[in-house]
Amino acid sequence: MNLVNYEKTAVYxxxxxxxxxxxxxxxxxxxxxxxxxxxxxxxxxCAKYYLQIENFSMNQILEKRILD
Known part of the structure; x- marks a missing residue:
């Protein structure tokens, strides 16, 4: 499978x-x-869909916080 536009068709x-x-x-x-x-x-x-994380925020991603 080759996904070109993940915003149009989500990977999950x-x-x-x-x-x-x-x-x-x-x-x-x-x-x-x-x-x-x-x-x-x-x-x-994909993580949001499969893990069904409530109130997920990008700030919960360690690498993002380190890069900020």
């Missing part, structure tokens, strides 16, 4: 769709990989 949304389609054919999705660079916001969006 595409991943969930792939899992649903694979399940229809009886194929389990056992992992994924990242090749190349990934925008930080796309990974944060």
């Amino acid at each position: 949304a595409a991943f969930e769709m792939i899992k649903m389609e694979a399940k229809r054919y009886g194929v389990p999705v056992i992992g994924s990989e990242v090749i190349g660079l990934v925008p930080m916001k796309s990974l944060i969006d």
